[in-house]
Amino acid sequence: xxxxxxxxxxxxxxxxxxxxxxxxxxxxxxxxxxxxxxxxxxxxxxxxxxxxxxxxxxxxxxxxxxxxxxxxxxxxxxxxxxxxxxxxxxxxxxxxxxxxxxxxxxxxxxxxxxxxxxxxxxxxxxxxxxxxxxxxxxxxxxxxxxxxxxxxxxxxxxxxxxxxxxxxxxxxxxxxxxxxxxxxxxxxxxxxxxxxxxxxxxxxxxxxxxxxxxxxxxxxxxxxxxxxxxxxxxxxxxxxxxxxxxxx
Amino acid sequence: xxxxxxxxxxxxxxxxxxxxxxxxxxxxxxxxxxxxxxxxxxxxxxxxxxxxxxxxxxxxxxxxxxxxxxxxxxxxxxxxxxxxxxxxxxxxxxxxxxxxxxxxxxxxxxxxxxxxxxxxxxxxxxxxxxxxxxxxxxxxxxxxxxxxxxxxxxxxxxxxxxxxxxxxxxxxxxxxxxxxxxxxxxxxxxxxxxxxxxxxxxxxxxxxxxxxxxxxxxxxxxxxxxxxxxxxxxxxxxxxxxxxxxxxxxxxxxxxxxxxxxxxxxxxxxxxxxxxxxxxxxxxxxxxxxxxxxxxxxxxxxxxxxxxxxxxxxxxxxxxxxxxx
Numbered sequence: 426x427x428x429x430x431x432x433x434x435x436x437x438x439x440x441x442x443x444x445x446x447x448x449x450x451x452x453x454x455x456x457x458x459x460x461x462x463x464x465x466x467x468x469x470x471x472x473x474x475x476x477x478x479x480x481x482x483x484x485x486x487x488x489x490x491x492x493x494x495x496x497x498x499x500x501x502x503x504x505x506x507x508x509x510x511x512x513x514x515x516x517x518x519x520x521x522x523x524x525x526x527x528x529x530x531x532x533x534x535x536x537x538x539x540x541x542x543x544x545x546x547x548x549x550x551x552x553x554x555x556x557x558x559x560x561x562x563x564x565x566x567x568x569x570x571x572x573x574x575x576x577x578x579x580x581x582x583x584x585x586x587x588x589x590x591x592x593x594x595x596x597x598x599x600x601x602x603x604x605x606x607x608x609x610x611x612x613x614x615x616x617x618x619x620x621x622x623x624x625x626x627x628x629x630x631x632x633x634x635x636x637x638x639x640x641x642x643x644x645x646x647x648x649x650x651x652x653x654x655x656x657x658x659x660x661x662x663x664x665x666x667x668x669x670x671x672x673x
Numbered sequence: 674x675x676x677x678x679x680x681x682x683x684x685x686x687x688x689x690x691x692x693x694x695x696x697x698x699x700x701x702x703x704x705x706x707x708x709x710x711x712x713x714x715x716x717x718x719x720x721x722x723x724x725x726x727x728x729x730x731x732x733x734x735x736x737x738x739x740x741x742x743x744x745x746x747x748x749x750x751x752x753x754x755x756x757x758x759x760x761x762x763x764x765x766x767x768x769x770x771x772x773x774x775x776x777x778x779x780x781x782x783x784x785x786x787x788x789x790x791x792x793x794x795x796x797x798x799x800x801x802x803x804x805x806x807x808x809x810x811x812x813x814x815x816x817x818x819x820x821x822x823x824x825x826x827x828x829x830x831x832x833x834x835x836x837x838x839x840x841x842x843x844x845x846x847x848x849x850x851x852x853x854x855x856x857x858x859x860x861x862x863x864x865x866x867x868x869x870x871x872x873x874x875x876x877x878x879x880x881x882x883x884x885x886x887x888x889x890x891x892x893x894x895x896x897x898x899x900x901x902x903x904x905x906x907x908x909x910x911x912x913x914x915x916x917x918x919x920x921x922x923x924x925x926x927x928x929x930x931x932x933x934x935x936x937x938x939x940x941x942x943x944x945x946x947x948x949x950x951x952x953x954x955x956x957x958x959x960x961x962x963x964x965x966x967x968x969x970x971x972x973x974x975x976x977x978x979x980x981x982x983x984x985x986x987x988x989x990x991x992x993x994x995x996x997x998x
Contacts, residue, residue, distance in 0.1 A: 501880035
């Protein structure tokens with residue numbers, strides 16, 4: 426059974442059609458990249474899967490369960506986590522507090538009022554473990570909004586991973602990074618997503634070909650092609666529509 | 674125990690001792706003023722749970738203050754043998770229920786729409802209080818509500834018909850509620866509320882039920898406001914529409930901003946300054962409301978961190994080690 430399945434998903438925003446019948450199936454442990462030109466509908470697919478939007482038509486299944494129209498927090502609790510293209514962190518909180526917010530959600534204690542946060546067992550340790558994983562432990566007391574861009578992106582990915590999700594959706598994790606930072610980020614993502622199912626929307630072909638074992642090309646709201654990297658690289662339609670453009 | 678929390682505890686105890694011995698050194702009028710400051714401080718703190726902590730600006734917080742005031746008055750007036758303390762608890766419960774119902778509609782809206790909706794509910798409840806004369810007495814209100822006789826708590830006995838008795842009752846209830854409020858800010862739930870203020874979207878994708886968190890804090894805030902309202906009613910020994918009108922909603926907003934909404938203690942300071950200042954200015958001129966208006970304009974324009982922002986950071990940290998947010 427596929428871990429995630431999109432069946433004939435359509436989306437239009439008050440008349441503006443963005444997606445026309447997307448079909449997509451992800452196997453457990455797969456590393457899947459979604460590519461396509463700007464405005465192709467990649468981020469919209471993420472927003473539909475994670476419950477930010479509801480499809481106009483079609484269904485979304487997670488491990489066989491219909492999650493179409495579930496609110497984001499319910500989708501997240503099923504073990505499906507996403508990062509954002511535009512960094513979406515708690516800017517006026519410290520790096521430690523940022524990750525702790527995610528750890529508290531993972532432990533389902535966001536509404537807990539029967540003990541003080543500082544006295545709760547394990548929360549601090551778990552937070553620091555994750556901070557070490559994403560390489561931000563020594564910056565834990567800095568304000569998130571004051572971090573360098575690359576570090577903010579790491580934190581963005583860190584918040585996504587903190588819930589220990591089974592399916593991870595990363596929306597342009599290396600957006601705005603220098604080449605060096607990008608290489609670091611790929612290593613980080615590769616390391617921390619071992620054994621998980623990964624979907625990544627990316628513009629950077631280097632990132633795509635080094636991370637993904639399956640690529641889906643979205644072109645104006647439709648799936649243009651889907652398959653292993655070599656196949657996509659050699660696909661004439663894809664070259665015409667997208668990869669060719671990059672080389673111009 | 675950490676040094677900072679020890680210092681905080683010592684400070685709290687010192688304030689408590691001062692409040693306990695105060696009636697022996699103050700005049701009757703001064704005792705009444707501290708009493709007034711106490712319940713307004715609780716009201717202002719309850720307002721700040723919405724604004725300062727959750728980022729929700731309410732223009733109608735008197736709704737819950739009034740609900741509490743009327744509940745205390747009506748239960749004491751109509752239920753024979755109603756214990757005074759129970760009427761305060763009832764006020765808190767009615768406030769919380771009202772908060773849950775009104776909050777259910779309000780927390781789904783953001784920014785200006787949230788503010789306008791709280792305002793609309795306030796107007797609605799004010800109109801009921803004003804027009805439903807058989808129950809509320811309309812503009813004439815309800816008077817003589819405090820029952821005769823002392824409250825006996827084992828070794829302690831308080832006579833709420835005396836100025837000192839009412840003072841001790843108010844201080845005890847307010848301190849308990851403030852301690853509860855402070856505790857809530859230290860729990861994971863308190864953290865959730867702060868996180869939602871900083872970023873509302875991200876928690877949703879981390880698995881936080883953001884609407885429910887807002888509804889809970891709205892309800893808690895209404896609960897505290899209603900308790901403050903009941904103390905107001907008992908202190909005045911009278912309730913009328915002034916407890917639930919828009920002027921009261923504005924007043925609490927003013928108090929919170931005056932002290933500073935960025936910290937737990939700001940609104941307490943704000944309530945103290947407000948009560949003292951209005952008392953002083955109104956003894957100088959009949960046009961004290963005009964002066965207050967000018968002050969509010971200046972406050973919002975140039976001084977939005979409030980009076981607590983004037984306290985040097987070092988001193989504040991030394992006293993309570995409260996990190997400014």
